[in-house]
Amino acid sequence: MSTTAMVLFFEFLVAMGAAILTIIAMPHLDIVTNITILSSVAVLSAFLQVITQCTARARNCFLAPSIIAVLLILLGYGLFVYLYITKDLTDTKTIVWVGLAVGGSFLMSFNWWENYFRLISKNSRSVFLDKLMKDVKKCQNILHILSSLLRIAVTAAVLGAYVPLDGMDWEIVTAIPSRETRIIAIIIGVQLISSALCHWFALVACKMHALRRCFILPLYLASLAVMVLFIVPVIVYFEDYKTSLNGTSIDFAGYCNQVVDARNQSLTGSVFPELVLDVTHTLCFLDMSRIADIGLLTEDPRPVCKEAV
Incomplete structure (x- = not known):
């Protein structure tokens, strides 16, 4: 296998994993689960880290943490599947x-x-590895261009296949309400700024030779x-709700039922309360079929289409 073909093969796996995870799987999961899943995309990196340290044939105090990281990620996968x-x-x-x-998160871990x-x-x-890495270094620029084009093509192919297979109408994908458009634009802006800051801080950490404690940790x-920032508002909302009952006693299970019922009646609230309700729903771990949408901005369009017909 040529160097170009091998590199593009790995990039294909990464692109396929990212597309499957973000387009197909994550919209059906809650926000807390999605945050934790994004932490598991390093499973292959953690495993390769162990191999790298073993091949160095030197005493390395970071070998044990790397092994523990692999075990914890695998444990997280197991708990996620089990629950x-x-x-x-x-x-x-x-x-x-x-x-x-x-599967998507595992394929994404090929990225590094x-x-x-x-x-x-x-x-x-x-x-073989020595020749491979020398060839990659020689033609790195053209490989980056081809990889970017391949990722775009794979993402478009997954989306193009998923929409008809799932019985959705293309208008659902192309016709985005103005409110969601503004939210998406804000998210893209935050992502761009965050990526630029991460890149800058990574460079600074490398120059300071403090990559582990100043950037990775x-x-x-x-x-x-992020999870703490969402869980704290859940507690606040729960306490406010108990206060609004004027002394009427209610436990968190009863609050869960009230949140789910209220959300079925109205999904037109502002963004932050919807995010808090997503987290609340996750903590309650109630039947997801009782709510009209699963996760922020992922309203299931199929029941709406049936009613329209």
């Missing part, structure tokens, strides 16, 4: 979405294969911080 599938063994659609989420292959080639006697803690 969703055992909830309703007859719900084949949820089983499919869970399987696609796991080049970094580890380069380190492994330096510490091993593999002629905060990046890992970011997902936990």
